[in-house]
Amino acid sequence: MLGPYSPRDDIPSTIRLVGMTYIAGKVTRPESRARPVKVRFIVDSGAVYSVLPQRVWTRLGLQRKRSATFELADGTVITRGVSQCTFEITGISGTSPVVLGGRRDAPLLGMVTLEGLGLMLNPLTRELLPMKLTLASVAESSRSHPTRCSLS
Numbered sequence: 001m002l003g004p005y006s007p008r009d010d011i012p013s014t015i016r017l018v019g020m021t022y023i024a025g026k027v028t029r030p031e032s033r034a035r036p037v038k039v040r041f042i043v044d045s046g047a048v049y050s051v052l053p054q055r056v057w058t059r060l061g062l063q064r065k066r067s068a069t070f071e072l073a074d075g076t077v078i079t080r081g082v083s084q085c086t087f088e089i090t091g092i093s094g095t096s097p098v099v100l101g102g103r104r105d106a107p108l109l110g111m112v113t114l115e116g117l118g119l120m121l122n123p124l125t126r127e128l129l130p131m132k133l134t135l136a137s138v139a140e141s142s143r144s145h146p147t148r149c150s151l152s
Contacts, residue, residue, distance in 0.1 A: 021126040026088040047110035
């Protein structure tokens with residue numbers, strides 16, 4: 001005789017964690033001629049900003065430009081400094097906001113940095129790919145004239 005069905009019967013006894021994606025990169029202080037620092041980043045599709053551990057950002061001489069409050073996965077709320085940093089990933093470089101992490105924070109490559117470099121993370125293969133970049137423009141015909149608007 002079959003017992004009653006429970007949705008918990010379908011839950012596997014082990015859970016496989018989603019694979020982590022790592023990528024090597026270099027960071028420098030904007031407009032600095034100093035030697036770049038090599039960093040092995042975790043590409044975090046859930047992170048908005050990139051994070052540099054304290055040993056890296058102090059070595060670069062980055063200074064806090066502003067502070068921001070973040071909520072961690074466990075619900076803890078923390079405040080960290082935010083600065084600007086030049087990232088070089090796969091031969092492409094650009095400046096992006098960066099969170100000035102603590103001693104134990106991992107180096108994360110966030111989505112703002114990736115998008116600024118024109119890169120995206122393929123969620124299926126977990127590899128970085130060039131983004132399809134588009135621009136919107138308004139074509140103006142030779143007969144059309146700009147619309148004037150008056151405010152009363």
